[in-house]
Amino acid sequence: MTELSTMKDGVANQAEASDRVLQILAEAGRLFASKGFEGTSMRDIALACGISKSLLYHHFSNKDEIYARVAVGSTLELYLFVRDRIPDGPPSQKIRAFMVATAEYFRRYRWAWIASTTAFWNDPDRSRHKERLTRRDRFENFLRGLIQEAIDAGEIRKVDVPMTGRLILSSLNWMHRWYNPNKSATPEQIAEVFFDMIFNGLRSGELVALPSPEPPKSGRRKSR
């Protein structure tokens, strides 16, 4: 099993890569993340690395390959990374561990993560990302499995499983838009807070047993 062996400078899973290649991947990831795929030129990457543009083509066949290495490196092992951090125990705690582990992955490979998640959606040629999509589905299905498990165990109420998964992933995936590594808490701590809010709810303690998924008063709707 792949052991997530070589992780350096935030570039994951680039086992047999030379230092120069790792440098290129790190700089390219940072640039893709901040300026987007189309907004980043090969000259930008070369300049950031302090090398000539030609050298990029010595190590990579084209721009797409650089992006692919960056993106694949960031999502390749996310599923394995998270799965290996799910402890035995109550399903709700597995969900909590899922969120914390995902946040940890985000913290470690932040630039590559952002690059792959942002560039992907602006790319009209989605077929290029098929492998990435497959992994993403596996990751999301894994979470849905945990949620179903928690429902079956009676730990959480009978909510819509895909929607619950989307809510949880939203809280994690949107982090890169506001997370400031200098100011905020760690991503892991943030994930803990979000888990608490989603699992226990915001409502103050007096809760009655309420199996109905509907909000209390559906009335009042100001039309204008």
Added chain:
Amino acid sequence: MTELSTMKDGVANQAEASDRVLQILAEAGRLFASKGFEGTSMRDIALACGISKSLLYHHFSNKDEIYARVAVGSTLELYLFVRDRIPDGPPSQKIRAFMVATAEYFRRYRWAWIASTTAFWNDPDRSRHKERLTRRDRFENFLRGLIQEAIDAGEIRKVDVPMTGRLILSSLNWMHRWYNPNKSATPEQIAEVFFDMIFNGLRSGELVALPSPEPPKSGRRKSR
């Protein structure tokens, strides 16, 4: 007060604009949303509109202005749009209305919304978006005010207000990444579901504290 008067083809707040300008804004918004700002050329926009590239420069001074009109149109009135849909009543219901109204705005101006939220983050020159940032802050502060109100009213527990706001906005802002207008429920319905999950929590209903006459269900009891 601005009345959100002219909204056509999903292009908001373009009052005195001609049909052609509205067409350009609509097509540009759609293209920016799907291919990003850098990935969309002026030729692309002209082709999508069935006009010459020169005509774009007759109606707009440059590419940035087209983007600005698209982005400003989508966020200009978000705050007012949502504020006007907050009913009187319990603060928790105000938060619910906030989420539903934001979702409605997303549904109406989907392309412009996506274009402005995605292109913005890939733009190294953030100063261009200062006005947009100001509005975004006002919008977020408005939500935080509602949350604080709900805490003061005892409706929700003493959570971290900024973090709670981020969780709520995450659930709404991430929607454009997975929402499929042909398959899923309406954004408003999704917002209702998310509100229910966040407000009531996922945990199956057990009494916590409070002098409730009901006998606690035997068995499983989780602290926290």
Added chain:
DNA sequence: GTTTTCACCGACCGATCGGTCAAGCCCGGC
């Protein structure tokens, strides 16, 4: 009837894009 205005277009500009190529540079093995 003439002039002004305005939506609109094709041709074109310099700059930059992704990508190529032939030729060094450097260094260990002979």
Added chain:
DNA sequence: GCCGGGCTTGACCGATCGGTCGGTGAAAAC
């Protein structure tokens, strides 16, 4: 000595970028 091969380079390519220009034709204004 000098020879090969991996790392590195600058000059260069065709295509496309955002943007400009002079002009056209028809309606509005005079």
